[in-house]
Amino acid sequence: MIATTTLAALASLAIVTQDATSLRASPADSAPAQAQLWQGNALEVRGERLGYLQVWDHQRERGGYVKAGQVRVTEAREADAPELLAILRFVKDSPGSEALGIAYAAAYLKAAPAREIGPEAFDAIGTMAERLARRASGRNNTVTPSMALSAHLDGVGAYGVRWTSFEREGAVQLCYDGEAFRRVLAMAQATPEQQARAVLGLTRHDCLDPTLKPAEREAHDRWRAEVLDKMSPAAQAVLPEWTLNKLRLRRAGVWASLAFAQARSSEGAQAAGQRALDELAGVRAGELIEEDQAEYNDAAIRVGASRWAAAPAPTGTPDIARRPTLIQQAGEPGETCLLLVDAQHDARQPLLRRCTWGVVWLNSASTDPGGSLLTVAVQPLATWRELWVIRLQADRTWTLEVLPPAPGNPLGADMGYVEYAGYVTGADPRLLLARESRTEGRWSRRFEVARLPTLTTDKFASTPQILAAFQRFQDAGWKRGTVSLR
CATH class of the missing domain: 1.10.287 (Helix Hairpins)
Structure with a gap:
């Protein structure tokens, strides 16, 4: 987690406080730069000369000189622990200073006696590490330039902070592994606020590996x-x-x-x-x-x-004598097949058969008054639910059309659902739909009136109260169960 052993050998510790600090070959501004240092880097102090500190950088395994005003020196002794904790409290809520804050946390953990170390330092480490990971995963980073951000990530890695990463929508998603948050939850003296931050930090949806089986x-x-x-x-x-x-x-x-x-x-x-x-x-x-x-x-x-x-789940035996009915049947291992049957066509010779690897919610099935249109919800992924629309054509054959929540990529970060909301009877029958989705980072919720038989959208609105068809024909069961009307 936090490698305080990294600091244990440093008798006098200098923490770099400014980005792009030069480690020079001699104590002069004109001296060649040996390396570029970044906030949070820890250096061992070995001397002082002409306003410069002579230091040794254990991470880069080289020595040199840095200006005294660009670092903060501490002995990291027990007497220094209160001051280090006070600085940590100040820095932890400053965006862009996460590497510096984690360095002070490591120094505090080295200085403080074990009996006095509580959840506060680990809470700060987890909070800053998570914020740093979020910023590193952001496509538009205006807080810290990319070069400094990369250096900060490398720098805190020297203290034992670890990351997991994977690709999502062509970009790298970086996530903190949560070790500090786990320590907070293991401490009985953690405050409710600290527990809540730890719980939320450990359960992020966007930090689930998309390659998990x-x-x-x-x-x-x-x-x-x-x-x-x-x-x-x-x-x-x-x-x-x-x-x-x-x-x-x-x-x-x-x-x-x-x-x-x-x-x-x-x-x-x-x-x-x-x-x-x-x-x-x-x-x-x-x-x-x-x-x-x-x-x-x-x-x-x-x-x-x-x-x-x-x-x-649906109960009882469907009355196939009155109208066509949907039933489901096992297909290949893990596959579900949806069958349309009636009095003359059983499961061996169904009117229509369609298989899916998703979940068929048969309890969502609905039928129009004439029995020529059926809808059922099918969920191929945890965050993506489609609507299957089955219709009787003029030639007395049945067809199935899949309506997605949106024209997105459910295997990426897109999510959504579309559901049956009612049926408009009369000479010009129509289907009422509710859609909610997030595609390419944009959220959308709309209620639609679709023409039959083309299923093209005739009218839509952000709220159903605007649409007269919803006022007269919305399905009572849909209104009672949907979350789109929250």
Whole structure:
């Protein structure tokens, strides 16, 4: 974690406080630069001359001179611990100073006696390391130039801070491995605020490795759910409402992912699906801070994609004598096949057959009054739910069209769901749809009236109250269960 042994051999420690500090061959501005140093680098002080400190850089294994005003010297003794902690408290909330703050944290951990080391230093390390990783993953970094940012990452690595990285949408996603946060949760004296930061730091959605296999992903989601439930009710009771909202949003997303995984492996997913809905419903929108609005929308999409897990499974025998009905059948291992049957066409000779590796939510199936159109929700991924529309054509054959939430890439960072919201009867029948998605970083929610049989959008709006068709024909079951009307 934090390699205080890196500092143990340094009798007198100089911490570089300014970026692009030159390590020179002699104590003069005109002397050749041996190396460029960055804030947070630790140097061993071996002497002083002409306003310069003679130092040895153990990381680069070379010596030289640095200006005394560009470093902060400490002996890192027990008597220095209070001062080091005070500086750490000041620096930890300064964006762009994470490498410097982690260096002071390492010096404090070396100086302070073990009996006095509590969760505060580890909380600061985790907070700064996570912020540094977020900035390194950002496409537009205006706080720290890229050269300095890379040097800061390398510098804190010398203190034992570790990262995980993977590619997402053509960019590298960097994440802190969370070791300091784990230490915070292991300490009984951690405050509720420190526990909350640790829990949120360890359960980020965007730090899930996209190459995880389904079983590995489910195991990790179970672990995340356990971490999110670690805080006692008493500890949560003293947290501000905006922090509780953060925890609810994270739980909602994790339990929605678990519901999908359980349904995919044919386990009972109703409890997980209901927990996801309950956590989302518990969010107090009026207490959301501005920076959490995007996470609120993301959580709603995650829950919306898996919301059918909370609904009871269909019961009873379908009345195929009255109208065509959808049933499902096992295909290849892990595959589900959807069959359209009626009184004359059973599962051996169905009217239509379509297979998928996703989850078919048969409890979402709906039929128009004439029995010539059916819809069903199909979820191929934890954060992506499609709508399958099955229609009877003029030649008496049945066709199936897949409506995606948006023209995005569900295997990347895009997410969304589209769902049946009602059916407009009459001479000009239409289908009511609700869509919510985030594609290429942009969130969208809209309600649509689609013409039949082309399924082209006739009208749409950001709220259903604007559309007359929704006022008259929206499905009561959809209105009761959807999260799009939050």
